[in-house]
Amino acid sequence: MSGPSSGCGFLMSVVVHGDLALNEQEKDLNQRLRRLYPAVNEEETPLPRSWSPKDKFSYIGLSQNNLRVHYKGHGKTPKDAASVRATHPIPAACGVYYFEVKIISKGRDGYVKYMGIGLSAQGVNMNRLPGWDKHSYGYHGDDGHSFCSSGTGQPYGPTFTTGDVIGCCVNLINNTCFYTKNGHSLGIAFTDLPPNLYPTVGLQTPGEVVDANFGQHPFVFDIEDYMREWRTKIQAQIDRFPIGEREGEWQAMIQKMVASYLVHHSYCATAEVFAKSTDQAVHEELASIKNRQKIQKLVLSGRMGEAIETTQQLYPSLLELNPDLLFMLKVRQFIEMVNGTDSEVRCLGGRSPKSQDSYPGSPRLFNSPVHKANVITDHLHFLLSPGFDSNYCNGVSSSKGHTLAHSHKSCPRTMPSPELGVLNGSRGQQTNVGAEVEMEVDHFSNGVFLCSKRQLCGGSQAAIERMIQFGRELQSMSEHLRRERGKNSANKKMLKDAFSLLAYSDPWISPVGYQLDSIRREPVCSTLNSAILETHNLPKQPPLALAVGQAAQCLSLMARTGSGSCAFASVDDYLH
């Protein structure tokens, strides 16, 4: 996201600059694999992308990014057979896996055209054709037979030769395999396949050449249509899954889960009505729920200063005991200041923190070009004072944290007088604690949040000064925390990212601009909410979220233990 890495990317693109097509292919491949196998976690189980130069017999030669295979042995007897496996085994989370092999040349005349396409487990002898040994499976071009871990084949499909495209599909749900020829399915070839098989090809004729397609190009066979069928099957199975033996048990449980979810997220009015109509008890006092709701609304509307204030008021010891939490809240407050949404800067911008139509989007307030230019230069000046590396503009490297801190101190010139703003802000907020606070959730959809209208801290000079002041406080808080509680890389990164916003003339479109998105308020909100609930000895996660988490965990466990149906049972499909 930041300077160093993008610089690196630039260097790389210079190096391979002659092979733009290759980059395109790589991009196509990644896109296609993501679309075909969305459930695969490639960090755990990488997908096969090419043949392995390490896992092949010496008679096999590889070229064209290890996608082209040619035979370079004598090809006189079956002892000259040679195979190559793909770089990785097929992950179970694919559900349905598919690759194609195009026969570029059937090899020299006068030889029997032994050529096998299939699957084999790791460790199977590579001086053989796929299918001849245990845990090895192949479809051979010379006779069209299938070989299932045996030296003798079974009649299976047509023969194949130069120009033909042979596909191999592994169904990891029922552990079967079928082949395709030029886009036509030939029917099941193998059943009861073991897990962790590698795509494999074997050749035995001088001059034989085949190309693999692991997703680099569109497939000849419509594999996505086949996947659609299996997705439908699995989903029908889930829909028809029998639940709760006893009458009403299932319903009661669901209601309980929904109610606890509503309470957890302090949708108190809804929770109250729901509990009443489903005849349930709520295990938290209504006042307590309302308090949490109030705080959450403040966080979600970006009014962090008020949120912190209210929390301290309602739960006096909570933030004291959780300095990391407080730090996180303050960092968010800093971000909201940049955004122009935090109460402290909003009041400096000439608006009451209570004003409901308020958000940087309101053009009436931000049209005026008053400070624009100066503002930017000013704050950059502040950041780029002595000791500050100009590299910073490209993003923040981890070592720059100190420099930033240093620059704060060395730049008293721009020190604002913040007291008024802060007091105003908190006072205004305090007096309004009892009042309803509106959530601002749809400011983007209002369409008024136009890029050209966005200005730092809402465009007010005073607000910018206050923000910078706040930044310094935050910096010293960070240092204090480190002294007290030792290094905390999460905190460090959080602060670094937040400060990075100031390095750009338009933070909203910068690589770190995502922080300004209102959606980023949600994790902050839920962490704070969980912390409050924990002090009341209530679960920090609602049972519903727990169940969703468990389902997701189950799916990844299925992926690890080789149950392919996890591919077509994404939890997300059921949440929307």
Add this chain to the structure above:
Amino acid sequence: MMACLLEAPLRISVLSEVTATSRHYVDRLFDPDPQNVLQGVIDMKNAVIGNNKQKANLIVLGAVPRLLYLLQQSSSSLELRTECAVVLGSLAMGTENNIKSLVDCHIIPALLQGLLCSDLIFIEACLRCLRTVFISPVTPVQLLYTDPTVIPHLMSLLSRSRHTKEYITQIFAHCCKTPEHQTVLFNHSAIQNIAPLLISPSDKVRMQALKCFSVLAYENTQVSMTLVNVLVDGEQLSQVFVRMMQRDKPIEMQLTAAKCLTYMCRAGAIRTDDNCIILKTLPCLVRMCSKERLLEERVEGAETLAYLMEPDVELQRIASFTDHLVSMLADYFKYPSSVSAITDIKRLDHDLKHAHELRQAAFKLYASLGSNDEDIRKKITETENMMDRIVSGLSESSIKVRLAAVRCLHSLSRSVQQLRTSFHDHAVWKPLMKLLQNAPDEVLVMASSTLCNLLLEFSPSKEPILDSGVIELLCSLTQSDSPALRVNGIWALMNMAFQADQKVKVEIVRALGTEQLFRLLSDPDTNVLMKTLGLLRNLLSTRPHIDQIMSSHGKQIMQAVTLILEGEHSIEVKEQTLCILANIADGNTAKELIMTNDDMLQKIKYYMGHSNVKLQLAATFCISNLIWNEEDGSQERQDKLKDMGFVDILHKLTQASDPNLCDRAKTAMQQYLA
């Protein structure tokens, strides 16, 4: 008998109780207060829902004419008229007998009349009832077309609401059964009106619209050609159908979309090598044959697939290796399975009902698969028990199965190898002969055509068939009214006569009789004429046979030859006739029949100078036989023909540009030089 008598009074008493309550409902329809009538109809509606007995009772008690009267009466309130239509719709939902009674009461014209009303709710109720009536197999679909204003009016109502769309398309889909129906609907812009419904948000509407297209396009070139150019929301119709064949769509939708594309392809509107056929329709239909599908779907899938690939060998080849189709079809013969009999009686009943359909569909598909490619035929005959299945299929009680089995046999009989091996091993000629004794024409055509192949000279079945008295049977076929049967009969005789013993030839001539032979020579069907000439040619081969037949039938044969050469016939017919003449010229005594016939010699002379090389060649061949040196009297014949100017012609022909003709003329000239 006794039991019946005892039971009767009891049944009557129960019936009277039921009718008493039912009568009450009917009586209320006659109440003078319209408000009471309305309430009565509403109560009746609630009483009949899901109650077939109640429905039958009300019909017996005469509720229908009264309801129809109320429905048609303009003085009735719209609400009452609508409720009447709803009750009638509910009555129609009952048994087939209910539908019959409703149709007998002229419900259809009454409801169609109702569609002229402007109220949508009432229209929908009428359409719903009409739909239920029309989709019943007991309703004559013709009733939809009696009044020519009905179809255009239905077209105009089509887009009124989701329900009008669903009901009207469903009516069309069920009532389009003949080419005339297709034309009527087509002429009233059915395609333009229904095409947009293919992307309707309602599943039911989409499905019914799709069904409409499948019945409209079936064997209809005009419709099919129009369909390829139709765009739905900017997309070609064929692509819309392809999307409907996606594997996550309902099976019925996939199958019906595949039918539409199949019909369009067979009508020539889509090429057989188009991706939407080769990569989409064909695999979709193969999937429909799989064990996972319902028995009905497997039948339709196999029949449609057979139809799709019938004329195209490439499609046959692809299908033959797609998803193990050939062995998958073997499963069609396993119903009812031994398992279904044990597990439950309902399943057994279901399987039994579909067993015939499955078998005939499989035979049809095998027939289509094997109609061109020798390797596929081999694959089929090697399928488990295949020949046994065909043999038993030939003698099944169901005509459909017998016909399909003989079609399959016919397709496989095009293979020389199969004729020599599996056909002989399984003595398929026996059931085939039995089938020929007594069968409807369509079965006879296929069976006799198969027999033609079995009578080819290399077929080992030829001998046993001859011994079974087949000649009489074939001769009787030549007297059939059906040209196809006459062709097959005479064709089989022709094959039989090829290089046959004298005994067989004499038997053929005797059994057929010269009268019938000459009747066939003037047959209006060219095919029959050609095969009859072929038979004559085969009969008149080898010298002793020629002389023998010509000595007994020479006069008539010469007459027939004259007649054909003088008549308006195709080149092929004349060539065949000249070949017969050449054969006659090869006989020892038979030659004289030509030599003494100056008129015939003039004809030969004429054809030697004809513009068509084939005819010239055949005529020259004839002359060459007449002047052949080694035979008795050749000198006189040579002299006579020389006098008639044949030598000059032959001399001219030695300069012909056609090498064959040139050679033939030179060989003939050499006879004079020797």
